[in-house]
Amino acid sequence: MMRINRRTDYAVRIMLALAEHPYGERLSTKTIRETMLVPKAFLERIVAELSKASLIKTYPGPNGGIMLFQTPETITVRQIWEAIEGPLLISDCLQTPEECPLHENCPMRSCWGKLQKVMLDELTAMTLSDLSLEVRKKQFI
Template identity: 40%
Template sequence: MQITRQTEYAVRVMLELARLPKGEMLSAREISEKQQIPEVFLKKTIQILARAGLVHTQRGPRGGVQLAKDPTEVTLADILVAVEGPLALNVCLVPGYECVNKPDCKVHRVLARAQKALVSELSCNSLAELAEL
């Protein structure tokens, strides 16, 4: 399993924004230059983060991007879910998926434990901690 480049970019954007003083904004161009992310791709990533409620965007000369939540309230798990969708190691672990083998499947139980550990680890540090605020 490997996260996508877009998810990597989303994490880098969120860390960059977490380092800003509260209320400040950065333009997509500034983020692009600081993080060396192609601006066109960055704008798509910012749209995804905005739809997920993780960032606010504002157009205009004083516009830009800023966190929509306090960085202490956001984790890597939140960012991954925003970009990738529900975290599931296998389709049988997607909420609502019904597998006929589930009641007797020992592999499902192992994967479920592994997924729980993964989500727990991705949720244990806030964006603020990761940005070293």
Template identity: 30%
Template sequence: MLSQKAKYALKALLVLSERPAGIPVQVVELAEQGNIPRKFLELIMLELKKHGIVYSQRGKHGGYMLAALPSEITFGQIVRAMDGPLAPIPCASLTAYRKCADCTNEKTCAVRIMMRRVRDAAAAVLDGTYLSDMSSEDMESLSDQKLTA
């Protein structure tokens, strides 16, 4: 499952990614745009900052800015920052491997092998898509396509 936190983070960053770079956007505004509880989003933005995905300017007229171009930030980075590894089970994770307590024979564990495949499939999608690939314009034309299909 994608947590609410990760969903809110994605929504906020998608909004940010359509704003002119380098001009700070306040949490209040991101919260309004995304229908997100303001105080909760504050915590989220802080965490995104600690992960180097955004940076902030404090004080009056402060706010948050992307730390890289929208074409350089993947959905995978964001989801991992919020929810941790993509793998459904720690023993199948590349970035955060951990052995199962109940596992006797990891090399031949069908569960692990399957979950590795699931991880790889999810990673292919999430690490292969950048914020810029999902601009609201693109989304509009995507939904147009569906209507005319």
């Protein structure tokens, strides 16, 4: 039914929790999972993936925690998405057109290619700070 991956949703939540605190501040994963309602075992893996993708820095040990690697203005939802799921590819047809049994003039490639493009554009346009602002706006109206 073409749903957002829950792990990606959680990943954005985690990044947003960090973005809502001053840049450079560490938050423990416990705090984040409690405010953002992310299951523990799930969050652990997601944090590791965000760390591998260099979107966050992690600090084990007492008074450890995680923090953003860059400022929220420079982090896009697309980066978070790709850290979790890899590049968006809504149809195999778009990656390997030469393998398409309908060949050169496959009508689907145009159709899904356009759809994927607007999705990527939107994901690239949304930064963490944009989202963070949206949240605050709603909070104070």
